[in-house]
Amino acid sequence: MNLAFVESPVQLLNVLEWAYAEGGGDHVLGDVTVVVLPPVDPMSRGQLRRTAELARDEGMHIRWQEARGGASAPLKTLRSLAGLLRTADRIVIGDPFSRYVQLLLTLVSARHLTVVDDGTATMEFTAQLARGERLVRWHRKGRTGPRELALSPVTARARSRFTPSAARTVEVFTAMPVEAPPGVAIAPNTFAWTRSRFGPPRLTKGADLVGTSLVETGVVDRDRYLEAVAALARTHHATRYFAHRRESTDKLHALEAATGLEIVRPDLPLELIARRGPIGRTVLSFPSTVVHTLPLALTGTEVRVAVCDIDPRWLRDTASPRAQGFLTGVTETARDVQRLAPWRATAVTEA
Known part of the structure; x- marks a missing residue:
C-alpha cells in the first residue's frame, strides 16, 4: 500500500503527478491512500478540499484528518493512523520540514520513501540532506528555542529516515533543479497529469x-x-x-x-x-x-x-x-x- 501525507494543495497535486507517473502516464496509480492534515487557514483548507475532489475522481482514497484541533488532536491522530503506518510499503510525503510529518516518520518502517515537491523548499531539503545538516526552513533565522530543543530527538530520528539503506529506498519526485544526495533517486515531475487533464x-x-x-x-x-x-x-x-x-x-x-x-x-x-x-x-x-x-x-x-x-x-x-x-x-x-x-x-x- 502507498500512504501519502499532505498538508497543502500543492503537495496533494504533486502526489497526483507522482501517482500518474508511477501508473505509466495513462492512469493514476491505484492503491494510494492520501491522509490530508489540513492547516487552520481557510484559503489552504478550501484549496485542499477542491484538490482532494480531483484526487478522488482519479480513484485515490482521501482521508481528511483534523490533526490540529486542540492539544489532544496530535495523539488522537497518531492512534488512528497506527494501522496504516504499520502496513504501508511506501510512504509519500510533501513536507519533510513539517514537525508533524517528522513525528509520523519515526513510527514507520516502510521499505520505500518518496518526497514530492513542496515548492522551492525541496531545493533546500536536498541541499541540507547532501550536506548532512539538520532540516531547517530557509526563511528561518535558525534560533533554537525550547520547542525545537524538545523536538530535536524526533527531528534527528526522522532525518535518518531520509538516508537510503539496504532496508529502505529514498526518492525525490521534483520539478525543481536539485542535485541528488548520495543514494537518493531523483524522478522528474513534468506535470504530465495536469497537461493531460x-x-x-x-x-x-x-x-x-x-x-x-x-x-x-x-x-x-x-x-x-x-x-x-x-x-x-x-x-x-x-x-x-x-x-x-x-x-x-x-x-x-x-x-x-x-x-x-x-x-x-x-x-x-x-x-x-x-x-x-x-x-x-x-x-x-x-x-x-x-x-x-x-x-x-x-x-x-x-x-x-x-x-x-x-x-x-x-x-x-x-x-x-x-x-x-x-x-x-x-x-x-x-x-x-x-x-x-x-x-x-x-x-x-x-x-
Missing part, C-alpha cells in the same frame, strides 16, 4: 501577476513589495493578481487600492488554474515555485513566464541571512523564463 488554456491579451507570501513570512518589507507590484503592473499592463493562499487580507486590500489590480483568490493550485485558463500571455512572478512549475504546466502554449528579482534593500531585518542567496538561486536556476531586474521592469532579457 486540462487545457490548453485560452490566452488573454494582458498580463497576470502571481502573488507571494514573502511579506507574511517576514522576508520582504510590505511597503517595498507593494511598490514593486505597482511598478510591474504599470509596466506590463497587468490586470489580475493571483493571491498566494497565505497572503493576508489586509495586505491584499492595500494592494488593490494602490494598483487597481483585480485580486483573484484561486480555488486550486496555480498550475491547474493557469492550465485551465484563461491566463495572460505574460505571467509575472517574484522568485517562487511557479517560475519552475508554470513553464512545465504550460508547455506547448504561448505563455511567457517572467520573474522579477528581489532587491536586497527590500529585505527586512527579520529575514534569514540565507534569504537573498536562496531567492537569487531560485531565479538563476529557473528554465524557460524571462528575468526582470528590480525596479527596471522594462529591461527584459532571456534567462
